Amino acid sequence: MATETETAPAPTTTDEGHDHHPDHLQHHFVSSQQQFDSAKLGMWLFLITEVLLFSGMFVAYAVYRQWHPEAFVEASATLNTMFGTINTIVLLTSSLTVALSIHYIQTDQIKKCVYNLGATVLLAGGFMVIKYFEYMAKFEHGVYPGGLFDPHGAHYEHLAQIPYAPQFFSIYFVMTGIHGAHVLIGMAVIGWVAVRAWQGAYSHEYYTPVELTGLYWHLVDIVWIFLFPMLYLI
Amino acid sequence: MADDHHVLPKDTLFKVFGGLIVLTIITVAVTYVPLGPLNVPVAIAIATAKAALVVLFFMALKYDNPVNALTFTIGIIMVVVFITFTLFDTAFRGDLGNVSSQTVEEIEREQKEAQEQMDQLSPEDLRVAPADYPDQRGAESGSVEPSGGGDENEQ
Numbered sequence: 001m002a003t004e005t006e007t008a009p010a011p012t013t014t015d016e017g018h019d020h021h022p023d024h025l026q027h028h029f030v031s032s033q034q035q036f037d038s039a040k041l042g043m044w045l046f047l048i049t050e051v052l053l054f055s056g057m058f059v060a061y062a063v064y065r066q067w068h069p070e071a072f073v074e075a076s077a078t079l080n081t082m083f084g085t086i087n088t089i090v091l092l093t094s095s096l097t098v099a100l101s102i103h104y105i106q107t108d109q110i111k112k113c114v115y116n117l118g119a120t121v122l123l124a125g126g127f128m129v130i131k132y133f134e135y136m137a138k139f140e141h142g143v144y145p146g147g148l149f150d151p152h153g154a155h156y157e158h159l160a161q162i163p164y165a166p167q168f169f170s171i172y173f174v175m176t177g178i179h180g181a182h183v184l185i186g187m188a189v190i191g192w193v194a195v196r197a198w199q200g201a202y203s204h205e206y207y208t209p210v211e212l213t214g215l216y217w218h219l220v221d222i223v224w225i226f227l228f229p230m231l232y233l234i
Numbered sequence: 235m236a237d238d239h240h241v242l243p244k245d246t247l248f249k250v251f252g253g254l255i256v257l258t259i260i261t262v263a264v265t266y267v268p269l270g271p272l273n274v275p276v277a278i279a280i281a282t283a284k285a286a287l288v289v290l291f292f293m294a295l296k297y298d299n300p301v302n303a304l305t306f307t308i309g310i311i312m313v314v315v316f317i318t319f320t321l322f323d324t325a326f327r328g329d330l331g332n333v334s335s336q337t338v339e340e341i342e343r344e345q346k347e348a349q350e351q352m353d354q355l356s357p358e359d360l361r362v363a364p365a366d367y368p369d370q371r372g373a374e375s376g377s378v379e380p381s382g383g384g385d386e387n388e389q
Contacts, residue, residue, distance in 0.1 A: 036239075037299055044302045048309030055313040062317055063324045081262065088258050096251040099242070099292045106241045204239075218293045222285045229277035233265045 024206040036208055043212045047219050050182075054223050057175050061230060064167050071164035076231060078143075078156055079172070080134060084232035087130050088224065094123035095221040098190070098214045101197075105207040110197060113210070117194035120217065124187045131180055138169075145173040172231055179227060182220045189213050240297035250291040257284050 022032060029035035065072045101116035142150035143159070149166040151159040159165040193213045196202065202210055261280040269276060290296040295303050334341060361367060 040299065041301060041305065044305045048305060051309055051313060052316075055316055058313075059317050059320050062321060066321060066325050081265070085258065085262050089255065092251065092254045092258065095254075095288060095292050096247060099247050100244065103242060103244060103247065106239060215293055218288050221292075222288050225284045225288070226278075226281045229261055229281050233261060234274050234277045 022205065024208075032205065036211075039208045039212060040215075043215050047215060050219055054175075054178070057171070057178070058226070058230075061171050061175070064164070064171065068164035068167065071162050072168050073234075074162050075159060075165040075168035075172075076234065078159065079232045080137070081232050083130055083134050084228050087127050088228045090123050090127045090130070091221050091224050094120045094127070095218055097123065098217045102207070102210055102214050105197065105202050105210050106204050108204045110200065110202075113202075114194050114198045117190055117197060117210075121187050121191050121194065124183050124190070128180060128183055128187075131176065135173075143169055145170040175227055176231070179220070179223050182223070186213075186217050186220050190217065240294060242291065242294060242297070246291060250287050253287055254284055257287075 021027075025032050025035060029038065097116040097119040101113045101120065104110075104113035104116060138144075138156075141153040141156045142148075143156055144150070146166065149169060151157060151165075190213055193209050197210065257280055261277055264276055264280070265273075289306070295306060336344075
């Protein structure tokens, strides 16, 4: 880890003041590289807390599915696999655009970076719109989480006769809901990073916010990668 | 500076994206194949492969500072412990409802003693039903039949 670049840009110790620092480099770091590495490690630690947040819900899913597999199979069959698949592809594409935006900022292609960040926000918006229609289709037929569960309509009627079907939908709404909240937060943060990039705040020397936002967005994608088969397919 | 940061070539990013799309198509296609109990493991295995692609290439953990990989790996181990050990409890609840306070040796000894007692009994000690007394059947049936006939006469 200790590369020569870590010690190279530290000539300020003998000079007065901080005039020779790059603007983005904060006083308590030796070098840009060290600052970047610290920020990234901090981001990974945050991502792990996010993973643990979701893993609590994955455990709930595993326990209840193991107890009532028939109810989960029946209830999950009422979800729209088509919408789920489209949303998976939308999110995977948004992961690609975020990865490309980091590639472009690393190579100082600011415009292309901004376009890819913008595409990511649009794709995330598309994901939320599809999710909105899915939720509305459920709510119209009384498929609510918890005690409000009162399914009616041809596609959902039979769920009333399945003892533990409400459990599936409670888990479905909580997991996709919290995931959706992460998507909304991601859209806001990526939008902000896109604006800052457009203003020329980032370059190949300093693009930490782009990198960290990208990591966050990939994690949101990974959560969906697991939610999709668990809720829609099996 | 940032010069030593690994820049992933666009080519790699598109290849990984292609892999992710192919795996998505496979996992959807597999739901039309009846695999029985393998449905869940196959779906989770494909999802894990997709997540690995995202983590290693899109998140560039493969080329990154190893301390980040260490952080992530420890976290994932904790998740596996969380899920597995919870299922150790919930998946086997009730299986111990018929436990005995005796040891296996005690149970086996009691069963053996009971078997020995059974072996010592002669067939005569075990007779309960009329069919167990074949030699007396003739005498009994002779006495029952007239009484049945008597009932019919009274009506």
